[in-house]
Amino acid sequence: MIHLIFLSMRRADVDRREYLRDWRDVQAPMVAGLPGVRHYVQSTVRAVPGQAARYDTVDEIWVDDAAALDALLHSPDYARSALAGAGNLVDPEHCVRLQTTDHVVHAGASIAREESLPKRMTFFRRKSNLSREDMLRYWRGTHGPLAASVPGLRRYVQSAMLPAVDDQGPTLFDGAAQIWFEDDAALQAAVRSPLFRESVKPDEANFIDTNAAVTLSIEEEHRIVWPQAA
Template sequence: MYKVAWLARLPRGMGQEEARRHWRDVHGPLCLKVPGLERYVQNQVLAPIGTEGVTEGTTGFDGYSCGWWADYGSYADAMRTPQWQELVADGANVFDMDWLWGMSAELDEVVLKEPPANWAGTDQGRFKVVWIVKFRADLDGAKAHDYWTNQHGPLACRIREIGETGAYVQNHAVRAIGADSLPTDEVELGFDGFAECWFEDRAAFEAAMRSLEWRDLVEDGGNLFDMEFLWLGMSAALEERIMR
């Protein structure tokens, strides 16, 4: 599957609830009309995540959407359709379009923990969090992506509420999406990827953050990530809307 993410910030002069409704009820259905789109998920920020868990305050983004196509060719074909152009035109009605530059990317999705089978048809797994990450400036990008998958990721899976009773996906940014909606090396990415975790419920998330394994994970984060970027507004609890 070919996966793309669009990080979003809502216009500051627009009411937040009005913008969220438009995203869900107007922009979302327009996206569903785009040919070839096989999966589509909206994620709207509920609250920031700090070092001690869910907290109050603001985030540097208001959510993100992910779309999946069968392959790159299907995606590229979709970008040339009237349905996609209609969706792009609507973007200015709900998003801060200047902020979006460099904040959309094609992704390499790495599933480190599938959702437990017993979640199917239940409300379990509805508590979702995301950490949008940038690598340390002194690290080689390819080596950083490898470390994230093969060193940092397994540390996260040692946390019971993730590795046994939760779900965990890494999304590695490959290239930015340019003005023509196609991936390009000419636009500098504003992030290197994001990690998504699903927990049985908020209590499970809070238990995870109290664990020794979580402390090990956070300590290791300093080997890889720009921690100031991570904790200052780029981590959040989410409302996940599975549109398709």
């Protein structure tokens, strides 16, 4: 299954509440109706006090295969959606589109459609001296189990850019790490734990360009299309 991730930012002159209202009430039904959508989740990016926002929202879509992906990306409704940079609210110059596949490191308990869970998403580019295969080998074989041992996490998924995208040349990001927590207290306890601070975080420098990494605090809140067993 192919996992599409869209990071979007509103235009500077657009109020965040207006943008989110359009995203939920107009964009969500449009995207949910795109051909081949198997799973669709909307998430908001939490503001960090004292820091300028890089993105407002995250849209995630899953389709079956490359043929389904092609049909979705070439559909008229996709072209008219904010995901494609259309509309007058989104800033297309500050949006990111990733085509990935998922590797589940820690499945955890199933997430129900009505649950609203906090999570962290870290988007990164691999170190310049590593091939895609070397990066994946280290990320999945060494760093993944280490990160999965952090106390309190609910679910952990590694989303790596598709090989076909990687072959087209350098991209802004090579992958995204997603870790869900039961609640904010569990998230804060995890990132403050000695294991995370002394082992997990320093280990990132072994396979990613830490200067280019972007970590977002995410609130998964709108599951528009949700399989019975997710």
